[in-house]
Amino acid sequence: MPQYILKRLLGTLGVMFVIAILAFFFVHMLPGDPVRMLAGEDATLQEMEIIRQKLGLDLPLHQQFYIFLVNLLQLDFGNSLISGDPVYDVLADRYVLTAKLTLVCLWFIPAGIVLGVIAATHKSKFLDRACMIFSVSGISVPEFWLGLILIQIFAVKLQWFNPTGFQSWADLTLPAITIGMMGTAIIARFTRSAFLDVLSENYIQTARAKGVKRFNVTYVHALRNAMLPIITVIGLQIGFILSGSIVAEAIFGLPGLGSLLIESVVARDYPVVQTLLILYSFHFVMINFIVDVLYTVINPQVRLK
Amino acid sequence: MSELLEARNLNVRFNTMFGVKHVLKDINIGMAHNEILAIVGESGSGKSVFSKSIMGLLGERGTTDGSIWLHKGKTSKSGESTGSIDLAGMKQTELEEIRGDQISMIFQDPMTSLNPVMTVGKQIAEAIRIHQNKSMKESLEEAGRLLDLVRVPSGRKILGVYPHQLSGGMRQRVMIAMALACKPKLLIADEPTTALDVTIQAQILALIKELQKELDMGVIFITHDMGVVYEIADRVAVMYKGEVVESGTLEQIFTAPQHAYTRALLAAAPKLGEMTGSDLPRSFPVLTMEEELAGKGGNVAQIDGHAVDYNEDPLLTVRNLQVIFPRRHNFFGQVTHQIHAVSDVSFDLHKGETLGIVGESGSGKSTIGNAILGLLGEAEGDVRYGEIDLLNPTPEQRELVRKDISFIFQDPLASLNPRMTIGAAVEEPLIIHCPDMSAADRQKRAKELLQQVGIAPDLYRHYPHEFSGGMLQRVNIARALTTNPKIIVADESVSALDVSVQATVLNLMMELQRNLGVSFIFISHDMAVIERVCHRVAVMTKGQLVEVGHRRDIFENTQHSYTRKLLAAIPQIDFSTRQQKTFELINDEVPDPVFPVGEAPTPILMKEISPSHKVATE
Structure with missing residues (x-):
């Protein structure tokens, strides 16, 4: 039985990993530049470049994904675009x-x-x-x-x-x-x-x-x-x-x-x-x-x- | 005579959607406390309903009138003797006290009759705890003793085991242990050996007989098999369509049957040794049961089967056939153990010949059939039909093979699509293999075929569920014949049928062989049927062929110990030497041929007894 459970657990982790990849690309699949979205319609190119660097969006894709995963494991989901608060805080009360x-x-x-x-x-x-x-x-x-x-x-x-x-x-x-x-x-x-x-x-x-x-x-x-x-x-x-x-x-x-x-x-x-x-x-x-x-x-x- | 159980004017009716069905009609029957009463009959005879009415397990739709007296019931829990009680008039709550205590029952299918999520020990202990107010610990100890009683080796060890970890024979022993838990006065056994291999059947029959003496019980033994009746019964009651048509001592029933039904039943049952001295298969001297009961039977001729010309080249040659399935996988999904379902099997099939492949469950006999039909990707070796390599045919060859090699499976109802009329089922192969044929011609051909197998052509538009098992198997035969095949693989094709129906279906197959010259590969576990219908026989065990030869070689000059064991296990009806067969109460069961990867079963060396008779060296 332990072997069976271990197998299921590995399978479960595998599925979660695939979901993480999908969620990661979710932002990249959106129409338009995510930075433009974050910075707003009126942002200048410099402002956008600063945000891009701040968010690490200028890094190669695999590095971005690595950072995304590490943040995910630390329950750091980024900040809400609306309130600017960490997503974790936005979510916590509602989740409870x-x-x-x-x-x-x-x-x-x-x-x-x-x-x-x-x-x-x-x-x-x-x-x-x-x-x-x-x-x-x-x-x-x-x-x-x-x-x-x-x-x-x-x-x-x-x-x-x-x-x-x-x-x-x-x-x-x-x-x-x-x-x-x-x-x-x-x-x-x-x-x-x-x-x-x-x-x-x-x-x-x-x-x-x-x-x-x-x-x-x-x-x-x-x-x-x-x-x-x-x-x-x-x-x-x-x-x-x-x-x-x-x-x-x-x-x-x-x-x-x-x-x-x-x-x-x-x-x-x-x-x-x-x-x-x-x-x-x-x-x-x-x-x-x-x-x-x-x-x-x-x-x-x-x-x- | 009737000191233990007595049914008086017992009638049982079932309320169904289509009105009231009268399933038991005026049953009057009695039995003594120390005898084995066999109730024999075919499907629909009401024999199982009778046993359930004794147990009060008919369910809510069944209504009973008349009485079932249980005399001299044993002393009940509270200490007072129960005297005589009428089981038919009792409430369910009262019956719960009786069931499992004074009367208990074992059922046909040990694979499904035990609760899969409860350990064997607990299931036996439950019966003890219910009726004897014992603690769990005491009950489990008693359960261990009971497993010893039913000769389960190291019985105490399997108390904590779940049913699926045991073989069929072991499960049936557990069932018996459970039934005997409270030392009942009456044990009802409903077809307890039908689902088991013959060698296991022999062990279980011997066990029941011995325990009956040891515990001084009455046993009601329900079966459809005349051989089993002969083996076990003291008295016999024959049932047909809800009535007891005849009852008497074992010898009376077998030597001087009074009722036409009993006579037809005895004539239809193949008896081992009956064919001694004859080279060819022979038909059964029976008509259908309706015709027999209408008085048309009596002196039906036994017709010899098709004579085979063995000088011609064989139609089908099988050389070194091997089929290996993966069985166990390790953590990474690699195969660690394989089951060698068929290893190194070679034989020939001639034109117009019936080759019997016989063996117990798990022997690989069905796998051979499936490999020949091209249904198994795992098959290796050389299987040739004329110029065609059956294991790797080209697409055109495959087409031809599908036309020339046909099949009939075991379950007549499950083999037919329930949403298709029988006519459409028979016609379907023509649509595939003769696409140019017009619809009218196809229908004409299908009707001819139905006629040929004895089904009225105007039933063409009827659906499978409207027919009985025997009729359906005829439809399956008609379907198999549609494309004029040269070979028909018949896998346990008559095992699910009643004996009288089995005889008429086998007669039909032999007749078709005489008229059309078709060859059969007849796969069966039943040595008596094999003896009756086959020209040559191949005996298999653990995926290997141990003896092959003409029928007379195998049955009259038996060489291999396994063949002998199979033959010895079959109940033989013979009053001239009515001696008690002694069975060793052993439990050797054939294990599956599972080996770790890289290992294989020891190859078998065949030695020649005569040009036609080969046997494995032991």
Whole structure:
């Protein structure tokens, strides 16, 4: 198993390296001279030359890339074109907020699994239909509508929560419900189909023939086998949530990564966009790595290869 | 007679989308506490449904009426004797107490019947913990003892092992250990050896028989194989379409079968040794089961197969065929171990001849077939069809080869595209090989072919799922015949079929050979079928050919120890010398021929017994 994990880890580093190259060329692929962009429309040639030297853009490409990599490893992402502050500072607060929100949103995992299991074990009966109607609604209801309705009911009418802004963890409740609904619905559907596959396997029949109680057949024998396809989908969902939800952040007045991305793209704040590109990729690559490791933990056939 | 289990007027119905299906009809059957009752029948006979209705595992769609009495149930956990109980009338929660404790079950496929993410020890221990209130530690110790009981070598060591690390035979032993965990009064074995090689089957049968005596259990043994029935049963019940058509002692059923179905079943099963003294293959004296039951059977002639002219040059020559697949890789992706699937195999195939390639799983017999069909890039050696080098044909030659060498695979349904009508499937080779043919002509030819294999041409526009396995295999044969091939590679083509269907499909193949002179490479694990239909036989193990010769050479003058072992493992029906076969309860299983790179299996030297009979020196 350690060999397998080491292999995956090397693969992960390889992917990150490729992403770094792409992000590096991102600035170079933009139309026009980046220095012109940095210096502004009215800059003189001397001013531009000074900026060029300051940024090291007069160096050969491979040296530029080397410096870019070293800076990246030191979490130095350059300065924002708009505010002039280091990108790191621009990002930090927003990232912490999105991370907190993601953490609270994780309720979708147990909720989705439980709904899916209930649906699968009551196949074609009322509970199955109910769970699946809920799940289809979760996928089809748009976030902005759900968010507004939740604010209307729980913040305006019942006044249980603040409608917008972030002062305490409690303020994340409504956004987490809004964002997590989609994940719950997707996981529920996936769990249901994975579970139905597993429940028709021969070893489930063996377990029942041993006299294992129905509950234990479901949660001891079936669940672990069904988890294999489910954790892949869970990983992807976490990746999406970590990228920040533009709609939910707008509705609930939460300054997270999603709104930062939109702001930066609109303002052509390229260093920030570049950093977000690297960060998002990093999320997905890391999550995939963790999913692979979890696979080996759950499935001995992978572990003992 | 009925002191252990008794089914009275048992009816089972399933609610399906297309209405209620009546799958068990008025079953009345009883068994004693120390006997092995074999329930024999073909697919759809309801034999498995019967076993599941005893266990209460029919699922929610099944409804039962009638009763299944379990008498003299053993003392339950709480200490009171359970007396007689009606299993058919019990709730699931009550049945959970009985299952695995008083009645337990082993299933057909050991590869999929164990939970892949749970260690073997835990799975056995679970059964003990559920029913006997023992701690995990005690249960695991007991599990170790059980593995010794089922003759798993150093049983305690495999407690922490996962199922995929064990071979099929070992897994089936684990299944048996699990079933015996609570010393049940009744063991139900549902086709427990069908998925295993014959040598392993012999070991498992012997084990079940011995344990039945040791533990004084009743055993219900469900099978489709008359040979296995003969080997293991005390009493036999024959089922057909949900009814018990006949039951009696082993000898009654085999020597004086009363029902037409039993008689047809016995006639359709190839028996080893039946062909002694005859040079040519011979057809089975049976018609299809419908015709047999309608009384048209009885005295069907056995027709000799095609006579082969061995003075002609062979149609196909295989010399030093070798197929090596990479097996293990090191950290940098380099191959460290290779599996020598086929090493140094040579044989000929003559016109109008059926050459049987026989061996156990992993022997490389299918790989040879695939290499001849040109499906393997890894094949090396010299395989010639006339002037054509089959391993490196030119594009034009490849076209010709695809036309002349055809194939029939094992799974009749999976071999046909489910979205294509059977007519289109039969026609497709014509579109490729005779592009000038008009659509009307193609359809005419396809209908002729269907007619030839015994399928009404007006079924032309029907889809594969509408047919039974035997009918589909006929379609596959028709498809294989479309281009008038000279050679057909038949890889386990009848293994998935019921015996009675198998017999009629084999009859068809022999008839086509007589009429068209086509040659077959008949790949099979079943020695009895091979004996019946083949002119010459090649025996393989671990990728090497150990004996090759005319059928009579192989079966009547057996030379190699492996061939002998294979023959000895096959259940033989013979009441004249009804002696208990003794099986050594050993576990030697043939390992895969995996070698580190640079090493190869020891080359085999063939010595000539007669011009036609060659055997590997040992």
